[in-house]
Amino acid sequence: MTLLIGAFTLGAILSLLALGVYISYRIFDIADITVDGSLTFGAAVASILLVKHGMNPLQASGMAFLAGALAGSVSGILQTRFRINPLLSGILVMTALYSVNLHVMGRSNIPFLGTVTLSTYCEQWGVLWFGATETNLWGWTVSSADLTMLLLMLALVGLVAFALWAFLRTDIGTAMRASGDNPQMIRALGGNVENYRIFGLAVSNGLVGLAGALWAQYQNFADVQMGIGMVVWGLASVIIGEALTGAASVGVAIIGTIIGSILFRQLVAIALSFGLNPNDLKLVTALFVFAALILPDMMHKLSKAKQPGVA
Amino acid sequence: MNTHAPLVRLSQVYKTFHAGTVNEVRPMRGIDLDISEGAFVIVLGGNGSGKSTLLNAIAGSFAIDAGRIELAGHDVSAWPEHRRAGLIGRVFQNPFSGTAPNMTILDNFSLAAKRGRFRGLAWAQSRRLQDELRDRVRELKMGLEDRLDTAIGSLSGGQRQALTLLMATWLKPKLLLLDEHTAALDPKSADQVITLTDQIIARENLTTLMVTHSMQQAVNLGDRIVMMHRGNVLHDFSAGQKHRLQVEDLLSRFENVRRRELLDESAARLLRSRYI
Numbered sequence: 303m304t305l306l307i308g309a310f311t312l313g314a315i316l317s318l319l320a321l322g323v324y325i326s327y328r329i330f331d332i333a334d335i336t337v338d339g340s341l342t343f344g345a346a347v348a349s350i351l352l353v354k355h356g357m358n359p360l361q362a363s364g365m366a367f368l369a370g371a372l373a374g375s376v377s378g379i380l381q382t383r384f385r386i387n388p389l390l391s392g393i394l395v396m397t398a399l400y401s402v403n404l405h406v407m408g409r410s411n412i413p414f415l416g417t418v419t420l421s422t423y424c425e426q427w428g429v430l431w432f433g434a435t436e437t438n439l440w441g442w443t444v445s446s447a448d449l450t451m452l453l454l455m456l457a458l459v460g461l462v463a464f465a466l467w468a469f470l471r472t473d474i475g476t477a478m479r480a481s482g483d484n485p486q487m488i489r490a491l492g493g494n495v496e497n498y499r500i501f502g503l504a505v506s507n508g509l510v511g512l513a514g515a516l517w518a519q520y521q522n523f524a525d526v527q528m529g530i531g532m533v534v535w536g537l538a539s540v541i542i543g544e545a546l547t548g549a550a551s552v553g554v555a556i557i558g559t560i561i562g563s564i565l566f567r568q569l570v571a572i573a574l575s576f577g578l579n580p581n582d583l584k585l586v587t588a589l590f591v592f593a594a595l596i597l598p599d600m601m602h603k604l605s606k607a608k609q610p611g612v613a
Numbered sequence: 614m615n616t617h618a619p620l621v622r623l624s625q626v627y628k629t630f631h632a633g634t635v636n637e638v639r640p641m642r643g644i645d646l647d648i649s650e651g652a653f654v655i656v657l658g659g660n661g662s663g664k665s666t667l668l669n670a671i672a673g674s675f676a677i678d679a680g681r682i683e684l685a686g687h688d689v690s691a692w693p694e695h696r697r698a699g700l701i702g703r704v705f706q707n708p709f710s711g712t713a714p715n716m717t718i719l720d721n722f723s724l725a726a727k728r729g730r731f732r733g734l735a736w737a738q739s740r741r742l743q744d745e746l747r748d749r750v751r752e753l754k755m756g757l758e759d760r761l762d763t764a765i766g767s768l769s770g771g772q773r774q775a776l777t778l779l780m781a782t783w784l785k786p787k788l789l790l791l792d793e794h795t796a797a798l799d800p801k802s803a804d805q806v807i808t809l810t811d812q813i814i815a816r817e818n819l820t821t822l823m824v825t826h827s828m829q830q831a832v833n834l835g836d837r838i839v840m841m842h843r844g845n846v847l848h849d850f851s852a853g854q855k856h857r858l859q860v861e862d863l864l865s866r867f868e869n870v871r872r873r874e875l876l877d878e879s880a881a882r883l884l885r886s887r888y889i
Contacts, residue, residue: 479713
């Protein structure tokens, strides 16, 4: 049960990353590798603010959002003002961020021992809400702190998801979606496609930075390597979500992405408990996304091959 | 603003694409053109005559090399495309160009309702917009009024062009640019869209610049014809002249141009063989 709660919590945290990837991948149709750097950047900024400056964990998480947004806008500026290929822009910013992150953190790993973080909050709130350090959940004994952490993260994700949904339905949010769908059209309607791209990538990577900060607080350390391969993770979540919900509208797509992230984390937890070597995790994730990308095309070809009479 | 000045004025506008390469094209070679307010101008010309380039230059799709473009009293020569969009409504040749295919009809119109205006954090789809849109779409008689939540990409080309036209004129534009907007449609849809075009332009009294390949449309619509050839204005028929024009007259003008060019080339060849 503890394992399950842990997987749920991490899945919820990483759904913020998945929502960020949803913006870049589905709205702007680019695979934005900036994510790999901005996740760590968010975690790095939050960890320094928490450990060195003793900042309030929620404030520190907010700063992580801004840090991620900064990284995203740099990527956006490279793509629009300097007309660098989006994939290359992402690679450049991600690579640069690796050094930046090391500078921010001062070393490659920062443990949160004795630091006040959301985890510490949850330990206190857990006792407050459930009356003891352990509580009964449908017959299982679980740690109140873990349960509180899960509830807190679900609430936070719900809040962010609602804000994102509302934003995408405002004038500027709608224009941003259109700029990814048909830039020529939105330009003819007076939209500045370049600015929308920069702003959209800022929001996208802001969410990723926030996910990084929450993840670090959940696992009680920040590591300079924690962002590696995370864009693929986000893609997997988005793709699972779409397969499950069909993504008919923005709201459905957002909910699907969150479900996709949580489900994917569950699958990983199950695979690990059945003896999957953790070292193979990235390989398996990449293979999964590869399969998800080529499957629709393959099935299309197969269905055609079965009807030889049809030209 | 001087009310006597034309709404649109192009003075000595030049544009060369791919300059200095084998692909060099010069679609604008010192174009001068005045369009007065309320005029409905038809632009005719063969392939590569520069007629679409003329529209794109006014809309700001690219920066011109030299010259000056004035629109509604502003020198817009240096304005980016999205800034000029506040004054201009556009319909493209390709039905896929004018709408965002994966977004709903309502989404698309909520964007059109803010053409050239500031877009902030206000709710994009107001109840008022929905009601007004349903009424206007019902007038199209295409049965789309109950499908406002459908993605526009699932509609036919004719439906999309009709909607694009409605979007381009949702906020009354100073200038409406139609770039062969029926060329990609089947004859029946093309007729529908042309009828709608005529209605909207007449009702809103829109200043319009319409490029077409169809001589019939050129004769039937508008009150002035501008014939383009090799990046310049070849003929300019005013309302009075246009009134007497037949399709055959237009065709013969094109034929003249073609002959003259053939003559030019054979003459050049003759000269080359004599003197080189």
